[in-house]
Amino acid sequence: MTATAYAMVSQVRFRELTTRIALAAFIGATAWLVTPTVWPAVWFAAVLITQAVDWVVFARFRRNPEWEPDRLYVALSCLTTVLGVVVYAGITAYMWFRGGDVGRIFAMVQCAGGLLHVSLHMHHVRPILISAVASHATYFLGLPIIGAVATGNWHELLIAIGCVLYMSHLVVAVRQSSSTTSALQSARDAEQYARQKAEVASAAKSDFLAVVSHEIRTPMNAVISAANLLRRTRLDTEQREHVSMLIDAGDVLMGLLNDVLDFSKIEAGKMELESAEMVVRERLAMLNRLWEPRALANGVRLVLRVSQGVPETVRTDPLRFQQILFNLLSNAVKFTSHGEIVVAVSWDGARLSVAVSDTGCGIPADRIAQVFNSFEQADVGTTRRHGGTGLGLSISRKLAEIMGGELSVASREGEGSTFTLSLPMEAVEAAAVRPERLTETAGSLSGRSILAADDHEVNRRILTLLLEPHGCRLTLVENGAEALAAAAGERFDAILMDMQMPVMDGLEATRRLREGGLNSGTPVVALTANALDTHRAAWDAAGVHAFLTKPIDPVMLARTLAEACVAERREMAESAVA
Template structure:
C-alpha cells in the first residue's frame, strides 16, 4: 500500500516529537538564563500542550496511511501546524524584546532553525508546509520590522533583507532537495520494478526449465531404456554397433541437458551442496575405470597416482567432486589422441588437490584466460570437431568456488594441459565414512511385490522389461489414485512413484500411503522426470527412500530397489534422499 504525503509527514512528526520537546526545554532554559522570568516556563508548558494536540491530529493520518485525507482534515492539520509554530516561535519574540543583543541573535537563530526543520520535514505536504513556513516567516521578517518602526532604528530593516535572502536560499535548497528526493524515489521505484520483472523472468525461466527438463527426460527415458534393453538381446556385430551409437547419443543428450540445468542453478544461486564422507581412492578409481575404455580405444594410457599423504576418507560433496573430475577427464580424453592422461592426487594438510594431466593438443596462450567462460571453447572449430556446449569447465570452476576451492589450468599448445582442482576438506574417520555398498544383491528382488505408478504406458512397459527378469511381482498403475487404491488391497515390498500424473500426483499419493493402510511403512522410491532440486526437496518432505530421475539407469534402479527391500530399510525413518 502506498502511503500518502500526509501519512509520511505524520511519521516524521511522530518520530521527531521527543526531539522537539527536548529542544524546547533547552530553548526555554536559555531564554530564562538570558532574561529570567516566569514566561519561559509558561512557554514550555504551552509548547507541550500544543505538541500533544499536534500528535492527536496527525495520528489520524497514520491510522489510514493509504487514504487521501478530506479537505476538512487537511484544514485542521494546517490550523494546528500554524498554531504550534505560533507557540513554538513565540519565545523568539520574548528573547527579541527582553534579551538584549544576545537574545536577538538567539531569537533569529531559533526561527531560522525552525524554518529549516519544517522545510525539510514537511515538503511532501504543501498545504502543511505553507502553514508552517508562513508562520515562522512572519516572526522571522516581522520582528526586525516591528523593532525598526517602534524604536526608529531604520537601519535594522537591513536584518529583514538578510532574513529575506536566507529564506530565498532556503527555498532554492528545499526545492533542489525535493527534486533530488523525487529523482531518487523514481530511481528506486524503477529499480524495484526492474527487480520485480527480473524475478518474474527468473521464475518463468525456472518454470520453463522444469517443464522442458520433464518433457525431454520422458521420451529420452524410452529411447535410452529401449537401447539398454536391446543391448541385452542377441545381436550381430552391426546391430551392436547401432545400439552403441544410440546409447552414446543418448548419453550426450542427457549430458547437455544436465549441464544446462546445473548452469541455470548456479547462475540463480540455487545450487545446494551436501557434506558426506568420501573414500578418495575408491572415487578416483571408479572415475578412471569409467574413462579407461575410451582412453584405450584412442590409444591413450590412463594412469592414477595418489600421494601417500592423501587421507583415505575426507568430508566433502562427493557428487559435485565427481562431477568436476568427470568433466576434466572427459576433456582430457576428448582432446588427447596420443600419449597419456595422468590423474594425480595430493594433500597439503587442509586441501585435497587433484590434477588431470594430459599430453593432448593443448590450449593457445591467448585462449587460456577465457577457458572457464560460459559457452566458450578453445576455438570456433572445437564444437564442430569434438561437440559440447562449452559449459563443462564453466560449471566445474563455479562448483569448485561454491565448495570453497579453486580450479586452475596450465597449458602449452601442442604439449598438453594440466587442470588442477583444489578443495578445502576435512579428514573423515573411516567408520564415519562407511556407506552402503554401491551395488546391492539384486537377487534380493526375487519374489518381491513392487507397486509402480506411471502415467505413460511406454514407461510402464519399460519398468516391466527391466524388473521382471529379476523375479519381481509388478503391479503397474497409471496414476496416484490407482496406486492408493492398490495399496489398500495388498502389502508391497516397495513402491515406485512418478511425480506428474493425472487424477492424483505422486506426492499426494505418497502422503496418503504414509498416513494409513497396509503400506504406511513401505519404502517409496521417487522415479520421475522432474529432476530439479525443488522437486527433490518436495519428495524429501514426503519421506521417500530414494530419489531417482529418468532416463532410468537399470543397474541403479535394481540396486536401489534391492536396498529398499532389505528388512532394515522397511521403515520411514531409514529413508534417504
C-alpha cells in the same frame, strides 16, 4: 500529492515530538533567565497543548499510510500546523521586545533554525510546508520591520534584508534537497521494480527449467532404457555398434541437460554440497574404467598415477568431486588425438590435488583466461567440431570454489594442457566407511510384490521389461488415485511413484498412504523426471525411502528396490518383536 507523503511528514513529526518538547523546555528556561517572568512558563504550557493537538490530527496518517485525505482534512492539517508554529515561534516576539539585544539575537537564531527545520522536513507536502514556512517567515521578517517602525531606527531594516537573503539561500537549498530526495526515491522505486522483475524472471526461469527438464527426461528415459534393454538381446556386431551409439548419444544429451541445470543452480546460489566418505582409489578407478575405452578409441593411453601418501578414504562431496573430474577427463579425451592422458593424484595432508595432463592441441595463450567463462570455448569452431555447451569448465571451477578449493590450467598451444584440481578434504579411517553390503538373499527381488504408478505408457512398459526379469511381481497403475486403491486391497513390499500424474500426483498419493492402511509403512521410491532440488525436498517431506530420476539406471533401480524391501522387512521384524 500522495497519501504516502502525508504519512511521511506525520512519521517525521511523531519521531521528533520528544525533541521539540525538550527544545521548547530549553528555550523557555533561557527566556526566563533573560527575563524572569511567568510568560515563558505560560508559553511552554501552550506549546504542550498545540503539540498534543498536532499529534492527534496527524495520527490518522500514521495509522493508515495509504489514506488519501479530503480537502477538509487537508485544511485541518494546515490549520493545526499554523497554530503549532505560531505558538512555538511566539517566544521569539517575546524575546525581541523584552530581551534586549541578547533577546533579539536569540529570537533571530531561533526563528532561522525553525525555518530550516520545517523546510527540510515538510517539503514532501506543499500545503503543510507553506503553512509552516509562512508562520515562521512572518516572525522572521516582521519583527525587524516592526522594530524599525516602532523605534524609528531604520538601520534595523538591514536585519530584515539579511533575513530575506537567508530565506533566499534556504529556498535554493530546499529545492536542491527536494530534487535529491526525489531522485533517490525514483532510484529506489526503479531498483525495487528491477528487483521485482528479476525475481519474476528468476521464478519463470526456474519454472521453465523444471518443465524442460521433465519434458526432456521423459522421452530420454524411453530412448536410453530401450537402448539398454536392446543391448541385452542377441545382436550382431553391427547392431551392437548401433546400440552403443544410441547409448553414447543419450549420455551426451543427459550430460548437457545436467550442465544447464547445475549452471542455473550455481548462478542462483542454490547449489548445496553433501559431506560423505569417499574411497579415493575406488572412485578414481571407476572414472578410469569409464574413460579408458573412449581414450583408446582415439589412439590415446589413459594413465592413472596415485601417490603413496594419498589416504584411502576422505570426507568430501563425492558426487561433485566426480563431476569435476568427469568434465576434465571429457575435455582431455575430446581434444587429444595422440599420445597420452595422465591423471596424477597427490596429498599434502589437508588437500587432495588431481592433475589431468594431456598431449592434445593445447590452448592459445590469448584464450587461456576465457576457458573458465560460461559458454566459452578455446575457439569458435570448437563447438562445431567437438560439441558441448562450453559450461563444463565453468561449472567445474565454480564447484571447486564452492567446495573451498581451486581449479587452474597451464597450457601450451600444440603441446597439451594440464588442469589441476585442489580441494580441501579430511582423511578418515577406512573402517568407518565400509558400506554395508546386501546379502544375496536380501538383494534379490525374486518373489517381491512391487506397485508402480506412472501415467506414461512407455515408462510402464520399460519398468515391466526392467523388473520382471528379477522375478518380482509388478502391479502397474496410471495415477496416484489408482495407486491408493491398489494399496488399500493388497500388501506390497515397495512402491514406485511418479510425480506428475493426472487425477492425483505422486506427492499427494504418498502423503495419503502414510496416513494409514495396509501400506502405510511400505517404502516409497520416487521415480520421476522432476530432478530439481526443490522436487527432491518435496519428496523428502512426503517421507520417501529414496529419490531416483529418469532416465532410469537399471542397476540403481534394482538395487534401490532391493534395499527398500530389506528395510521394509526389517521394520516388520522389529514391530513383531516389540
